Amino acid sequence: MSSPQPAGQHTVRRHNSALVLNAIADPSGHSRAEIAARTGLTKATVSSLVDRMIGANLVVEGAAAVRPGPGRRGTALYLAPDGPHGLGVEIGVDYLATCLIDLTGEVRARWLQPVDNRSLSPARVLSRVAKAVKTALAEAERMGVRVGGMGVAVPGLVESATGILRVAPNLGWREVDVRGELRRRAGLDDIPVLVGNEANFAALAELWQGTGPRDFVHVSGEIGIGAGIVVDGGLFEGVYGFGGEIGHMMVDPRGPECACGSRGCLERVAGQEEILRQAGVLDDRVPEELVADLLDRLAKRDRKALAATRSAAKSLGVALSGVVNLLDLPTVVLGGTYARLAPWLWEPLRAELTQRVVSSEWSPVEVIASTLGAEAAVHGAAGSAVRAILADPDPYVTAVLA
Amino acid sequence: MSSPQPAGQHTVRRHNSALVLNAIADPSGHSRAEIAARTGLTKATVSSLVDRMIGANLVVEGAAAVRPGPGRRGTALYLAPDGPHGLGVEIGVDYLATCLIDLTGEVRARWLQPVDNRSLSPARVLSRVAKAVKTALAEAERMGVRVGGMGVAVPGLVESATGILRVAPNLGWREVDVRGELRRRAGLDDIPVLVGNEANFAALAELWQGTGPRDFVHVSGEIGIGAGIVVDGGLFEGVYGFGGEIGHMMVDPRGPECACGSRGCLERVAGQEEILRQAGVLDDRVPEELVADLLDRLAKRDRKALAATRSAAKSLGVALSGVVNLLDLPTVVLGGTYARLAPWLWEPLRAELTQRVVSSEWSPVEVIASTLGAEAAVHGAAGSAVRAILADPDPYVTAVLA
DNA sequence: CCTATAAGTTTGATGCCTAAACTTATAGCG
DNA sequence: CGCTATAAGTTTAGGCATCAAACTTATAGG
Structure with missing residues (x-):
């Protein structure tokens, strides 16, 4: 734990620089005057901070904005495409x-x-x-x-x-x-x-993509099951950085044995491998082909594939409702393979969450699928x-x- | 969500006032010079801030400190006992x-x-x-x-x-x-x-009591089971303030039915009422007497009481290991009735945590009992x-x- | 071409911090 | 007892980032 630092004028500039740059980050492009208005700083201060950031190649001036009515046009500011x-x-x-x-x-x-x-x-x-x-x-x-x-x-x-x-x-x-x-x-x-x-x-990629929610838990299931917790626009890492481990949350004490030594871990019960196994498509092809096969069978309403996916969704719902109850998060984002399975996971997952989340009456839990692919x-x-x-x-x- | 505020000189003073006051909060009593040294501010700044806080009756001067060697004695500063x-x-x-x-x-x-x-x-x-x-x-x-x-x-x-x-x-x-x-x-x-x-x-009371950990989950079981999550010296409340709900985390899908509609909720399985029921001491006396009876039987190594407590500890361990995996917290604090039962909960609880917490090898989970009573x-x-x-x-x- | 309006810059004032000099207080020592 | 060294706390001058307000620049519309 680093001991708290004293503040001086440089702290003020530092804070306001971030404030201004984040206003400039809006891709629609705002003038210094607009930035001043929306940050609450004066035009003079904004000009001074922007000059520094242009000098450091973080910000560039664009074309003068077209605005109806009289008065001088402002020069739009943008994040420098050739910046760092x-x-x-x-x-x-x-x-x-x-x-x-x-x-x-x-x-x-x-x-x-x-x-x-x-x-x-x-x-x-x-x-x-x-x-x-x-x-x-x-x-x-x-x-x-x-x-x-x-x-x-x-x-x-x-x-x-x-x-x-x-x-x-x-x-x-x-x-x-x-x-x-x-x-x-x-x-x-x-x-x-x-x-x-x-x-x-x-x-984090999900957070920074577009204008999505600022508070959510992102679950992705490839080989293991990992969760990323985002609270108030920042990642929740835990004290040592080991946070977000959801894979070995217990879903059934009489469930199958897991490699970790326990029984009925989420990863063992609702992981990609188990879904494929229960759907009867687990062989020695590469994971990508297996998932494609599964999706194919789901589209054709294959009984075993549907049941396997539904069962995984329920287990995922049990684990995620625990997470949501604990952290009071309004949104669950399905990533990785779960994003591709989302159409079949949705309904049972939502049902579990609605039933189990104590505060769902006042703040219903939204479940959305990530639009980012494997490169998230x-x-x-x-x-x-x-x-x-x-x-x-x-x-x-x-x-x-x- | 409140939009971010611009910083000015007042922000600096505000920040440093908190820094100085928190240094003064040390009950051993420090002089202005010591505060300056440990905050990194200058003596002049500290004097100026302290004067204001004395004026507002947040801080009082104590007797001159006794310090070996030559030089003028500093006047110790304390939080004002008659302050707000x-x-x-x-x-x-x-x-x-x-x-x-x-x-x-x-x-x-x-x-x-x-x-x-x-x-x-x-x-x-x-x-x-x-x-x-x-x-x-x-x-x-x-x-x-x-x-x-x-x-x-x-x-x-x-x-x-x-x-x-x-x-x-x-x-x-x-x-x-x-x-x-x-x-x-x-x-x-x-x-x-x-x-x-x-x-x-x-x-929070636990956090502010003495010099305990700054990151922990505090579980207390009276009528329901509630958890308070403290991260980096602050309460984790969640987006709407509904955070820390642990009572309806599922511990066994085939467990007894809970009032919430699910099965095998932690509260139903490891709550005070269930421990008392399994121990065979649940009747129409007031809760305080029932718990006293249970403790009595535990001290006398009553089989049913021990088994009931042990079973609750295991379930608590399952739920808490989920919490710790998710949030990477180094410490679990047992509060309320659990604090009183701590001697009998410890061993099975620690065993579950050690087995189930993925990062326990690098950062073992400490389990401690709260020293605060019912008035926490x-x-x-x-x-x-x-x-x-x-x-x-x-x-x-x-x-x-x- | 003049006026109104708005963007952006310049200028002077304000507030808080720092550094350094200064004042006050105390122990140790001859 | 008084001198010296040392440390606490205060005063003063200066720096820096902000703000308010005046000023310059640019544009539409009459």
């Missing part, structure tokens, strides 16, 4: 993804390579990752943009203070210092690196870097101008 | 409690009246409460202290934005505007009133008022000095 970019990396179980994202959240470059990372040692995987990072950095240099930060999504428990990956069951990793290794192997001396759980980054986590990872700048631009501005 | 007090009210199911608390958290006056509030209409209960509030305010006037705020603990779901009690099952209340009614009936025009859930206030909730309610001032003293100071 965020680099996202995802170490998946069977692929490696990277992308470059600009301040507006637009993806400017992406890479995807299928690799079976389970069969490789962490050292080999990390050297591949380092190579991918170098490729992305080279591309950023070619584009003439600065990389302001980097996010790395991993399918495991990451200790937020140290960035150490404590365990990634589906990767077979334990105690890997992902941040340190990447710093060393890819030469990232001056770029902030944030390592985090894949489900959490996916939830990389986007979230890349986005975390640019969002860090948007949320607190002044240190970046000061560093650039110095 | 907090008024706490608890509307229990079968009692009404009030208390006055000073800035240091010391209880300066307390009242308790047994009343069966279930059998009375909300209007009648509220008029009793208003009377109790008036008594407390009169006592505060007699003591010559100002009442800076008031907290009201109720056993139900309170919407934080409006202060409306949506439902209190064990009281049989629905949609009661407790804040508005009390304001009207007790004439509290200029005193801030905060209405909240009893379990949440109990958790009133203390928390009263404390919330003084803590509001301590957390942000400047508006109060400005108002008093104006």
